[in-house]
Amino acid sequence: xxxxxxxxxxxxxxxxxxxxxxxxxxxxxxxxxxxxxxxxxxxxxxxxxxxxxxxxxxxxxxxxxxxxxxxxxxxxxxxxxxxxxxxxxxxxxxxxxxxxxxxxxxxxxxxxxxxxxxxxxxxxxxxxxxxx
Numbered sequence: 820x821x822x823x824x825x826x827x828x829x830x831x832x833x834x835x836x837x838x839x840x841x842x843x844x845x846x847x848x849x850x851x852x853x854x855x856x857x858x859x860x861x862x863x864x865x866x867x868x869x870x871x872x873x874x875x876x877x878x879x880x881x882x883x884x885x886x887x888x889x890x891x892x893x894x895x896x897x898x899x900x901x902x903x904x905x906x907x908x909x910x911x912x913x914x915x916x917x918x919x920x921x922x923x924x925x926x927x928x929x930x931x932x933x934x935x936x937x938x939x940x941x942x943x944x945x946x947x948x949x950x951x
Contacts, residue, residue, distance in 0.1 A: 848894040856913040880912040900929035
């Protein structure tokens with residue numbers, strides 16, 4: 820009986836830790852556009868003031884810009900990189916009314932990280948029929 824309770828206790832601890840780690844994982848590939856910017860930043864120990872832009876877009880979105888490794892993730896690959904003084908970055912556009920993420924931009928200046936996104940998109944939606 821004590822062994823069964825001990826095993827159940829360990830199982831509960833392992834499952835709760837596994838669920839907690841899944842919450843903290845952020846990946847642009849899995850972004851559902853129902854997430855709130857505050858929640859994502861809090862989970863990654865960031866504040867809105869760390870990268871908030873002063874300008875509101877024409878679509879009435881506010882912007883958060885970052886080069887943070889925890890947020891520059893795409894399909895479990897890091898998009899962090901630098902080239903010629905330019906750093907790869909992420910711009911999250913979010914509603915000024917409910918703070919939900921509406922869209923994002925990824926600015927890439929490194930070939931390796933561009934290749935990561937290209938490969939993932941080709942695997943997901945196929946090779947483009949027209950290459951420019």
